[in-house]
Amino acid sequence: MGRYTVVITGASGSAYGLRLVEQLLVGGHDVTLTMTEAGREVAGYELGFDLPAEEPARAVTRFLELTQEVKLRYACCADLFDPIASGSHPVDATIVCPASMGFCASVANGLASNLPERAADVMLKERKPLVMVPRETPLSLVHLRNLTALAESGAIIVPAMPAFYQRPETLDDAVNFVVGKILDVLSIDHELFERWGS
Numbered sequence: 001m002g003r004y005t006v007v008i009t010g011a012s013g014s015a016y017g018l019r020l021v022e023q024l025l026v027g028g029h030d031v032t033l034t035m036t037e038a039g040r041e042v043a044g045y046e047l048g049f050d051l052p053a054e055e056p057a058r059a060v061t062r063f064l065e066l067t068q069e070v071k072l073r074y075a076c077c078a079d080l081f082d083p084i085a086s087g088s089h090p091v092d093a094t095i096v097c098p099a100s101m102g103f104c105a106s107v108a109n110g111l112a113s114n115l116p117e118r119a120a121d122v123m124l125k126e127r128k129p130l131v132m133v134p135r136e137t138p139l140s141l142v143h144l145r146n147l148t149a150l151a152e153s154g155a156i157i158v159p160a161m162p163a164f165y166q167r168p169e170t171l172d173d174a175v176n177f178v179v180g181k182i183l184d185v186l187s188i189d190h191e192l193f194e195r196w197g198s
């Protein structure tokens, strides 16, 4: 089983990030979740999910309605002493989902000014998988340049772009498609969508 870090930032689409956490946990993986301040606010606004200061990991599993034993740890955005701030900590991949343009800019420029940014920065310096799931439209030249810099530094860019050839019937189907594509680039098994030609 793998060890993954999931970062939820303040871009629209925290539903993608939480579905990803759910899938990794249900698959038996070890997950560290961290959210930026804006990520917490947007999740509260979009999903009605308000992360409490006390026992945040338990609140996440309750929100995801997971009843089985899972391996979830929550890391506070301000805690630069957390293990995921260090390249010596074993992590198979870090996924920033959704990734705001501000977050992409920070990582593309190596700012590492809080734990989520540092966790992403560590993956680039250690040459380990960093999956960025940007969500913005339209994209400015600044956004495109930052995404290009990230790709040039080794990040895998998986835009939050649901497809329609799967004939989605619900928003859940669209969310599952994007999360399935993230799991695909990490070679993690899932049954979130039917594969073309199957």
Ligand SMILES: Cc1cc2nc3c(=O)[nH]c(=O)nc-3n(C[C@H](O)[C@H](O)[C@H](O)COP(=O)(O)O)c2cc1C
Binding pocket: 008, 009, 010, 011, 012, 013, 036, 037, 038, 039, 042, 045, 099, 100, 101, 102, 103, 104, 135, 136, 137
């Ligand atoms: C409801 C809401 C939706 C937002 N959606 C996006 C978005 O899709 N993409 C984006 O780049 N920023 C979006 N923003 C703006 C970011 O939250 C803002 O730039 C924030 O500073 C990002 O901080 P972070 O990168 O530390 O999470 C949104 C803000 C709000 C309040």
